[in-house]
Amino acid sequence: MGRSPAAAAAAAGTAAAGPVAEVALTGDLARPGPLTVAALRGRRQHLARVEFACATSGERRHTFTGPLLHDVLLDAGPRFDPRRRKDRLRFLIAVRGADGHHAVLSWAEIDPDFGRAPVLLAVTLDGTQLDGAGPQLVLPQDRCGARYISGITAIRVDGGYPVWPDAG
Ligand SMILES: Nc1nc2c(c(=O)[nH]1)N[C@H]1C(S)=C(S)[C@@H](COP(=O)(O)O)O[C@H]1N2
Numbered sequence: 001m002g003r004s005p006a007a008a009a010a011a012a013g014t015a016a017a018g019p020v021a022e023v024a025l026t027g028d029l030a031r032p033g034p035l036t037v038a039a040l041r042g043r044r045q046h047l048a049r050v051e052f053a054c055a056t057s058g059e060r061r062h063t064f065t066g067p068l069l070h071d072v073l074l075d076a077g078p079r080f081d082p083r084r085r086k087d088r089l090r091f092l093i094a095v096r097g098a099d100g101h102h103a104v105l106s107w108a109e110i111d112p113d114f115g116r117a118p119v120l121l122a123v124t125l126d127g128t129q130l131d132g133a134g135p136q137l138v139l140p141q142d143r144c145g146a147r148y149i150s151g152i153t154a155i156r157v158d159g160g161y162p163v164w165p166d167a168g
């Protein structure tokens, strides 16, 4: 049996041919815009061997590669004052998959000055390139697999929590 085109391309370290997924990166950013897996692959790559538990399918193990979500989002210019650590604490990151599954992370969770979670925006899953499917969120610190959102179509960075309704 021959290898699939995706497996062959993964082995060769190149993208599989075919339709290319795009991630809409929006929100309180100086440089929003669409992201492709090819563009993510051009950044510094990290490898994560992970284990997580799924409520329905049990223990799962995978190997992912890709850039750090923090690096990608920092380059997009989040609208906080980078010199003031406190100013980052109100930022949220919402991540959505093609099927509508979505989750929210806090900026501080992935910030090297705070939670330092090494969250990846993966471009490969067990050696298969994700150009067609779209990148996958990888959270090595999570015991449960539910936030490992695959087929990411949108990431929204939101810092719009300047005032509490009943502050005072
Ligand atoms: N887009 C999307 N990603 C998703 C889900 C989903 O429903 N939609 N389910 C999550 C859950 S609950 C788990 S446990 C893992 C399972 O990943 P695996 O079956 O590839 O190991 O995917 C996660 N990623």
Ligand SMILES: [Mo]
Binding pocket: 053, 054, 055, 056, 057, 145, 146
């Ligand atoms: Mo799951």
